[in-house]
Every structure is written in C-alpha cells, then in structure tokens.
Amino acid sequence: MVFSSSVFLFAFLPAFLLLYWLSPRPWRSLTIAVSSFVFYGWWRADFVLLLLFSAVVDYWIGGRIVRAHAAGATGRPGRWLLLSLITNLGLLGWFKYANFGADTFRELLRALGFAGDFAWVDVVLPIGISFYTFQTMSYTIDLYRQQVRPAERFIDFLCYVSMFPQLVAGPIVRYSLIADELRDRRTTLAGIYRGVLFFQIGLVKKVLVADALAPFADRAFDIPGAIELGTTHAWLGAVAYAFQIYFDFSGYSDMAIGLGLMLGFHFPINFDSPYRADSITDFWRRWHISLSTWLRDYLYVPLGGNRRGPVRTYVNLALTMLLGGLWHGAAWNFIAWGGYQGCWLIVERATGKRPWYGAAPRLVRIAVTFVLVLFGWVLFRAHDLGHAMNYAGAMLGLGNGETDFAALRPGPWADMLIAGLVVWLLPTSQRLVPRAGLAVVLLLQLLFAFAVAVVQLAPEEIPFLYFRF
Numbered sequence: 001m002v003f004s005s006s007v008f009l010f011a012f013l014p015a016f017l018l019l020y021w022l023s024p025r026p027w028r029s030l031t032i033a034v035s036s037f038v039f040y041g042w043w044r045a046d047f048v049l050l051l052l053f054s055a056v057v058d059y060w061i062g063g064r065i066v067r068a069h070a071a072g073a074t075g076r077p078g079r080w081l082l083l084s085l086i087t088n089l090g091l092l093g094w095f096k097y098a099n100f101g102a103d104t105f106r107e108l109l110r111a112l113g114f115a116g117d118f119a120w121v122d123v124v125l126p127i128g129i130s131f132y133t134f135q136t137m138s139y140t141i142d143l144y145r146q147q148v149r150p151a152e153r154f155i156d157f158l159c160y161v162s163m164f165p166q167l168v169a170g171p172i173v174r175y176s177l178i179a180d181e182l183r184d185r186r187t188t189l190a191g192i193y194r195g196v197l198f199f200q201i202g203l204v205k206k207v208l209v210a211d212a213l214a215p216f217a218d219r220a221f222d223i224p225g226a227i228e229l230g231t232t233h234a235w236l237g238a239v240a241y242a243f244q245i246y247f248d249f250s251g252y253s254d255m256a257i258g259l260g261l262m263l264g265f266h267f268p269i270n271f272d273s274p275y276r277a278d279s280i281t282d283f284w285r286r287w288h289i290s291l292s293t294w295l296r297d298y299l300y301v302p303l304g305g306n307r308r309g310p311v312r313t314y315v316n317l318a319l320t321m322l323l324g325g326l327w328h329g330a331a332w333n334f335i336a337w338g339g340y341q342g343c344w345l346i347v348e349r350a351t352g353k354r355p356w357y358g359a360a361p362r363l364v365r366i367a368v369t370f371v372l373v374l375f376g377w378v379l380f381r382a383h384d385l386g387h388a389m390n391y392a393g394a395m396l397g398l399g400n401g402e403t404d405f406a407a408l409r410p411g412p413w414a415d416m417l418i419a420g421l422v423v424w425l426l427p428t429s430q431r432l433v434p435r436a437g438l439a440v441v442l443l444l445q446l447l448f449a450f451a452v453a454v455v456q457l458a459p460e461e462i463p464f465l466y467f468r469f
Contacts (some may be wrong), residue, residue: 016031029182030155032263033162036164037052040164047127047340052158061083080140089133091135098123127168131168160175172294191262192261198257213241215245220236227390251377260295271287271289272286273428278374283373334380377389
C-alpha cells in the first residue's frame, strides 16, 4: 500500500486514525501493531510472519542480554548479541543477497568455462526488510551497551518494529528515540496540526514533483546501454533523477514524520537540504540522516572510527560506505556507488574534512558538490556498471549520441524549474514546518487539494523508490 494511493488516503488512513483515537490508551500500541500488519500484508500477507519473527526474536534476546548484565555474567551478553546479529544479518543476507550470490556464481562458472546452468528459484525481497532489520539490531546493540532500558511490554516493542508510518522506507528510528513515547504518549491538537502539514508537504513532493519527473528520468536511463544518449539529454536525465529521488524519498520521510506526530511520536529529521551541501562530507550530514548516523554509530565507530591513525580511518570510511552501498541493493553498481562516495570522503578527510575545491566561494563549492553527487546518482540509477560507465561517458561528451532537442519534448521543464527553486532557495520542509505561519499553511492546503486531484486522476500508482531497498 502506497501513501499516495487512493486506498491509503481515503480508506485505510481515516479508518485507522478513527480507531486509534477511540482506542483506550493502553490498547493503542496494539491498535498500531495490528493495523501495521494489515498495511504490510496488503502486499504479501505471508511476510507479516517474517516481521513478527524478527520482533519476537529480538525482544527475547534483548531480555536475555539484560538478565546476563544483571547477573554479571561476563561474556554472556556478547554471546546473546552475537545471536541477534547472526539472526538479523542472516535473514537480511538471504532475502536481499541470495539472488545476487547465485547470479555472481553463475557468471563465475561461465567465465571458468563450465557449460550448463544450475536450477535456482529467485528469492522474493520483503519490502522494508533493510529498515526494520536495522531498527531491531539497534535495540539489541543498545541493550548490550546498556544505553537504553528494555521494552516493558512485548506489544510496545512489536509496535516499534511494525509501525507502518516508517516501516517500509524509514526513517530508521532507534528504540532509544521513542522508548518513552512507546510507554506513554499524548496526542495533541498541535501535534495533529503539524502532522497533517508534514503529510501534506510529503504528498505534494511525491505526486507533483517526483512522479512528474520520473518518466523523463526513466526515458534517459532506459536508453539501451546509453549508447545513443546525447550529452544534453544525459545531463538533464541525471538532474531529473537527482530531483526525483530527493523529492520521492524526502516526501516519504515527511509523510512518515507527519503520521508519527498524529499518533504522538516524534521521528528524527531525515533530510536537511542535501543539495546545498558544499562537500561530500556535508552531503552525508544532510542526506538520509537516519542511515548515515546509524552507519556511523554501529559500524564506523566500532571499527575504530578515526581513533587509530589516518590509514585506519580511511579504511574504516571505505568499508562503511561500501557496506552502505551494499545495504541499498544487491548489485555491483550499488557497491561501486558506495566506493565512489567513500573515495570522496577519504579525500576530504585527508584535507581536513574540506574538499579539494574548498578555497572556492560557497556557491561554487555547492555547484561542484552537486555535480559530484550527480555522477554518484548515475551509478545508483544505472542498470549495471557497464550502463553507468556509458551514461557517465555521455555526460562527458564521449558517447555516440547527438544532442537532439526534439527528443527532449515533451520535457518536464516547469517541474525541473520548480524542483530547483525548492531545492536551492526554500528551507527544507523538515525544518520549515515548526516555523510555518498561516500564509504558508493556506498555500500548502491548496497544493494538497491539487495533489489529491492528481492522485484521483493518476492512471497508476508509482511506488516510492526506496521500497526496493
């Protein structure tokens, strides 16, 4: 079920909110959990069992970690944590990377000259498994570190794991951030107001900008092998995709934050004007903040961070970004994208967290950073590494295609202009809402009404991009 679908907007959400607000306070976590199972099971009912299994296992292991700490059993908390990591990473590895492993092994056999093939049934990827797996892992890791109190009721923990507003595409919410609200939360009129406003902004981003740019970006990237792609078309396609993925993903985050506020939860900011970054380091402080901070706290720092000298710091940065790329998907281009980001972070770390163009004026630094990010998005969006290289070559004028402006018609020029103005001139929505005045509210109400009309007229639903990760 997609947030921007008519089924969600006009059936599921009103029914859920009415049921939630009418539920006695002690039952509200149960109401969220059951409703989330309906929401998640709308796609594949059997994967609800996988979600429930993850919650049961980590709740049980979390209790064993707490008891081991209380008993002073040296080594036992670590063994329970290891069981949690093996279980979670095992599930994630199987569902997300089994097909990739089989395809890679098949290609290796062919390269070695072995004829024939082996039978393999593709594994279906459960939507959101990357997000809720990282959430449950953060719970057991924080209990092991004794940085959070355990959930008092299983239903509260189940509510945390399955909460539909951020279940399938984040933000990645750590248990410690909402532990108190799971135990006791209040739904206020101010919270509902802010939540509705957040949700409206997210819907406008998704429907009126991201979905409008999607066909143009797809046309550019779906040219076979990017061989006949002209330079201008290549650049415009890359920019269109950069805007599409930002407005799609930040729009989802806005909707998730808004839905959380309607229920009394405060989810973390996930985007902070990332295309205004003046370095790649700055970009990762602003883009998908819940993931970048998760990787920092649960991977980069445990690896040693920057505490063991410059060489080890560079290695840790490279490993963190490579694994971050792999987290996004089981394909070599995602790994290459992570390596690309890691290389720039290493270069900037070696120059004191400043880019090699750090002496330039800020506007120039922002422009250069955006171009570097664009080439990264080419790796991210391309069908494979060969396609990415051809596409990047076309951007550099090395392709075989010619610039044909007729091929760029109809083009989303108004959408591109609006997206650029919002990205570079307006404050990020996740900081704008708390300061929004009446005029902004009225304008957004009008945009929301228009977005609903577009949803009603849309011939098909366009899923959020991060559903596939």
